[in-house]
Amino acid sequence: MEVSRVRALRGPNLWCRQTVIEAIVACTESECVIDDMDVFETRMRVRFPELDILKPPGQEQRGSVAHALASAAFCLQTKAGCLLTYSRTSLTIEPGVYQVVVEYSEEAVGLLAFELAQELCLAAMHDSPFDVNDALARLRAVNEDERLGPSTGAIVQAAVKRNIPYRRLTRGSLVQFGWGSRQRRIQAAETDRSGAIGEAIAQDKELTKTLLAAAGVPVPGGRLVTSAEDAWAAACELGGPVVLKPRDGNQGKGVAVNVQGREQVLAAYEGARANCRDVIVEKYFPGHDFRLLVVGDKLVAAARRDPPQVTGDGEHTISQLVELINADPLRGEGHGSSLTKIRLDDIALATMATQGYGADSIPAQGTLVTLRNNANLSTGGTATDVTDHVHPELAAGAVAAAQMVGLDICGLDFVSDNVYEPLDTQGGCIVEVNAAPGLRMHLSPSFGKGRDVGEAIIDEMFAAGEDGRIPLVAVAGTNGKTTTVRLIAHLIAHGGQRVGMTNSDGVYIGSKRIDTGDCSGPRSARNVLLHPDVDAAVFETARGGILREGLGFDRCNVAVVTNVGMGDHLGLSFISTVEDLAIVKRVIVENVAVDGVAVLNAADPMVVAMADNCPGAVTYFCSDRNHPVLAMHRAQGRPVVCVEDGDIVLAEGDFERRFELSAIPLTHNGAISFQVENVMAALGAAWALRLDWDSVQRGLASFVSDADTAPGRFNLFSYRGATIIADYGHNPDAIQALVKAIDTMPAKRRSVVISGAGDRRDVDIRRQTEILGDAFHDVILYQDMCQRGRTDGEVVALLRQGLVNASLCTDIQEVRGEFLAIDTALERLADGDLCLILVDQVEEALAHIAQRVAECVQPVRVDSE
DSSP states (O other): OEEEEEEEEOSSOSSOSSOEEEEEEEOOHHHHOGGGOTTHHHHHHHHOTTOOOSSOTTOSSOOOHHHHHHHHHHHHHHHTTOOOOOEEEEEOSSTTEEEEEEEOSSHHHHHHHHHHHHHHHHHHHHTOOOOHHHHHHHHHHHHHHHSOOHHHHHHHHHHHHTTOOEEESSSSSEEEESOGGGOEEEETTEETTSOHHHHHHHHOHHHHHHHHHHTTOOOOOEEEESSHHHHHHHHHHHOSOEEEEESSOOTTTTOEEEEOSHHHHHHHHHHHHTTOSOEEEEEOOOSEEEEEEEETTEEEEEEEEEOOEEEOOSSSOHHHHHHHHHTSTTEESTTSSSEEOOOOOHHHHHHHHTTTOOTTOOOOTTOEEESOSSOOGGGTOEEEEOGGGOOHHHHHHHHHHHHHHTOSEEEEEEEESOSSSOHHHHTOEEEEEESSOOOHHHHSOSBSOOOOHHHHHHHHHSOTTOOOOOOEEEEEOSSSHHHHHHHHHHHHHHTTOOEEEEETTEEEETTEEEEESOOOSHHHHHHHHHOTTOSEEEEEOOHHHHHHHOOSSSOEEEEEEOOOOSOTTTTBTTBOSHHHHHHHHTHHHHTEEEEEEEEEETTOHHHHGGGGGOSSEEEEEEEETTOHHHHHHHHTTOOEEEEETTEEEEEETTEEEEEEGGGOGGGTTTTOHHHHHHHHHHHHHHHHTTOOHHHHHHHHHHOOOSTTTSTTSSEEEEETTEEEEEEOOOSHHHHHHHHHHHTTSOOSSEEEEEOOOTTSOHHHHHHHHHHHHTTOSEEEEEOOSOOTTOOTTHHHHHHHHTTTTOSSOOEEEEESSHHHHHHHHHHTOOTTOEEEEEOSSHHHHHHHHHHHHHHHTOOOOOOOO
């Protein structure tokens, strides 16, 4: 068994909408079918008894080792606590080679599970040991480190319920909700509108008390102290028991409650001083410890917190009783579980000592022993929900306190007998205000009803009906993608929105390019969605990015598929046929929003077939208004885009909108048929986005196919009376479309400059010059800058083979280097000629052509004597 190309698909992909690990698994002949390995399944189950069936669903015969690997990777994750639903094993066209796909919830967990699954399969093959308990422990540890904590997780779950997209920006709790200009961000239970000043005030407990007191909120008396002796002096001033705590602290660290006597005060001071140099001594108020959670201007949850305690049974020591409590599966380390394990640390031992107990003491039956005076969940306390019992005045006071400090999400700790009465009538007071409060005591209280405080926070961040999304258009196809993307972005921008765009030339925010190169993959798309100045996004979505990583978004408003042809990279990544390619490009259609639209080419049967996989509506486009698919769609009252009487027509039922081809420069009065198709596709997207028609009209009129607006897309130059066309066409279908367009343009003699990319199939490379040899008199071949796995001269030789049976070509010349090839072609041009230059280095080649054109038109200098 050989496992290769293990990769994580982080968005909707060829297989499903879930995030998955995909790997290529090659099995030997004896490994391909488990029936040939009689003891394999028994060995697998001995090592992992909870392993799911090794038989592929719907098949009577057991599967291969690849199926066992998928099952093991899936089950290891589920037994480690991950909630998963999807795995698949698919045989490729190569005998014994499988694609194994397994869902993951956390990428690091999925990758580790896959690695451990390989070890398990090999152990079963070789009858060697495999410690499944250790494997599960490792997975649980990684899952605990990687997954969101309960507070952040609850907010994310609430966002998902409202169809708000999210993205983790770090391995921690920094999360973005929504896209572009509509995005919001949180860090744990703090939002991007939680003021830094408010947070600083909340951290300064002395300043917080001063502000709350000024607002009429009851707070405990006390002051800052500078030494242990000063702490004792402050305790004497206050009289009675006191509380000592760090001035800047959290999670109850260093807090000592109900401290009495000099010795206890001095010890408590040292404990608080260990967490912060400034220590506060406050008057102790007897009563229960309550936490109120305020979100915006509402009290959304309240809980009574009780300190960690054990109840004696007359048999077990306190240490043993703590172990029994900590065995509760709800208790864990840190904040990832509902409750935290109780620690018998120095503070707990000192608290027990005041009650006459030690860790080895055996309390009598029914005796309650308090292990800590403070009731924080992070130190092992419990919580009881009391939200429904909070007095309205108490709730209003909590909101006022949060607003005085300046926090939009605030946890207030107060001490009182109950929550049924206002604080001033029962002698209670607010003892602390917390920014970024923990939510788990409200989400999963030890007793009482859990509260969906994550929903309350999302409702505060996003108004009713808002989902944080910006309009998103994804464009796929073999040819025309980049021009269509640029035109759609241009039309949206004319409506006043700031557009983020990705294509094979770069990443653009408005008119500024912020990244260069081929940026048609998911990473570039995600970067655009991160940008706060983007009101709408238009993405070129190439097959390579989908196969490598999946989509960079969960769903789109509009999916445009221009065509599917004998295009790029067939034979790579097991995409061997046009039908395979169509399935990959279909991914954007499968992930259209329910209220979205797929804009599909009615003249392409493979694109038409994608309509069955679209969750939303479908708009067809086709130049031929009588095409059966388009005509039927139109007859059913559904939206279509077609050409009639020199106009592009958008029609649906009784609605009709026309755009004159003569007013759309990109189409050259409708003469360039592939540009007409690109315009129809873009108009279909504009229609789905409900753009203003007048602004669309202006956008069409101002979009020209020059080297600045659409570099490498049928860029026209005039040179010494000859016409030059520069284009990035690099597959047979694109070249066929170029030839069809050029046939409408008169020329005395036609020449073409071409190279070929080495990662295409031999047949595709030859086919390019087969087409060109029947349309051009002169062909200049040059070697591409990057041979992409081919030997030197191999691509040019294939191109020459394609010209063997040429019907028009009479002159073939080989030149080394793109710029030299361009110069060679230009030198041979005469008035009335036409030259097609199929560029490789798009920007550099266009700049070179522009320079040659500029040199040609330089005025002749006449020296005067």
